[in-house]
Amino acid sequence: MSDEGEKEEGNKAVLMRIADALDRLAPPPARQISLTSGDAFLWDAANLKSIAPFRPIDIDLLTGIDQQKARLLDNTRRHAKGHAAHDVLLWGSRGMGKSALAKSVVRTAQGYQGSIALVETASDQLENLSALFEILASAPRRFILFIDDIGFSEGSSQPRLLRSMLEGGASQRPDNVRLYVTSNRRHIVPRQMSEQDDPINPRDAVDDQLALSDRFGLRLGFHAASQDDYLAIIARYAEAHDLDFEPDDALLWAKQAGSRSGRMAWQYIVELAGRAGKSLV
Template structure:
C-alpha cells in the first residue's frame, strides 16, 4: 500500500468516526427557555416545561399561597427567601415547586427553573458563576435532598445559603425538598460521635435554619385524599366512586396526592382515555 493509500484510508476512518460520534451539545442560552437541567453532562434546556397546573394542586392551599408569593417577589426583584419544602412523600412538594414557577412565567415574569440533583452540590459554584452573569431571575430546584454519613455536603450547602465563598448570587434562590424537616442523614445516630454526640445532629439542624421559609406537607386525611381525586376528576371529565377510590388507597397503604393521581391514571385507562 502506498503513502497515498494510507492517507485515504485514514481519512475514511476519521470520517466514519465523525459519523458515529454524537453531535456536540449546543451551548445553553440561559436568557431564553423556561427550564434547565444541571447534571454531570453540564447544563441543557428542558423542553417542554409543562408541570401540573397549580390550580389542580389540592389540600395544600396555605403552602401554595406562600410559595407563590415568595416566587413572585423574587421574579420581581424584591427580597425573597430560600425555601425548604419538607414532609410526607407524595404530597406535592416537587409538583408545587415547579408549578409556581410556571404560574409566575404565565404572568409574564422573566424567570426560569434550574433543576440539579443533590449529588451535584460540589459543582454548583460553577453553575452560580454562569447564572450570576445573566440578567434574569432563577430558582435552583434540588429534589429529595439527603446526605450520607460524614458528608461535607451539609456545610457546602450552608455556605451557599448564607455568607460562604460559594454563596448563591442575588438573582438565584434555592428551593429544596426533603422528607425530613431537619434534613438529617438517613442513618443519623447521636451515638456516632463519642466526644459530643449532639455535634453531628446540630450541624445538620443548622442547615435547616438557613432557609428563610420552611413549608411542611403532612399526610392527607381521607377527606383531603378524596378532594384531590375530585379536583383531578373534574379537570379530566372522569367519574369515580368514593368506595373504589378509598379501596385504591387502602391497597397501597397510603393516602397522598401521588396515590390520588395514580388512581386518576387508572380511571382514564379504564375509560380508554388519554391524559396527555
C-alpha cells in the same frame, strides 16, 4: 523538489490526516443555549440543557396544600420581580406535592412581570454547582435552582457545602438564584442513634446537623393526607378530566396501595381514565 522537501511535505500530509482523524473522533462542541429564553433547564454537572416543553401540573389542580401553595407562589413572584425572596425547604410526606408545587409556582410566576426560569439538578451534584452559579450569575434574569429529594448519608461533607451556598462562602449562590429543595425530613440530615454515644461534643455535632434546615428562610411542611383530603384531591382531578368516581372505590385503591397521598390520588385517576378508555394528555 529535493528529498528533504519531499520528506517535509510528506510529514505535513501525515499530520493533517492525523488532525482530521482526531477532529472526527472528538465530540462536537456543546451547543450554547440562551438563558434569556426558555422556561426550564437541566444541569447535568457540566452543561445546561433546555427542558422543552415545560409543562408542570396546573397549580389550580394541586389540592389540600393551599397554605403552602400561597406562600411559595408569593415568594416566587417576589424573586421574579427582583424583590427580596427566600431559599425554600419543602419537607414532609412522600407524594404530597412538594416537587409538583415547586415546578408549578415557577410556571405560574412566568406569567407575571419579571423574568424567571427553573433550573433542575440532581441532589448528588452539589460539588459541581459553583460552575453553574458562574453561568447563571451573568444572565439577566432570575432563577429557581430546584433540587429534589435531597438527603445525605452519615459522615457526608455535602451538608456543609449546602450550608455554605445558603449563608455565604466560596460556593454561595448568586443574588439572582434561589434554592428550592425538597426532602422527606424536616432537618434533611437524619439523626443517628450513634450520636447519643459520641464522646466528643455530641450536642454540638447534633445541633450542627439540625441547623442546616434553619438556613432556609422559608420552610414548608407537607403532611399525610386525611381521608377527606385524599377524596378532595381525587374529586378535583376527576372534575378537570371529566371522570366519574365512587368514594368507596377510591378508598379501596388507597387501602390496597397502603397510603393516602396526592400521588396515590393521581394514580387512581390514571386508573379511572384507563377504565373509561380516555387519555389524560
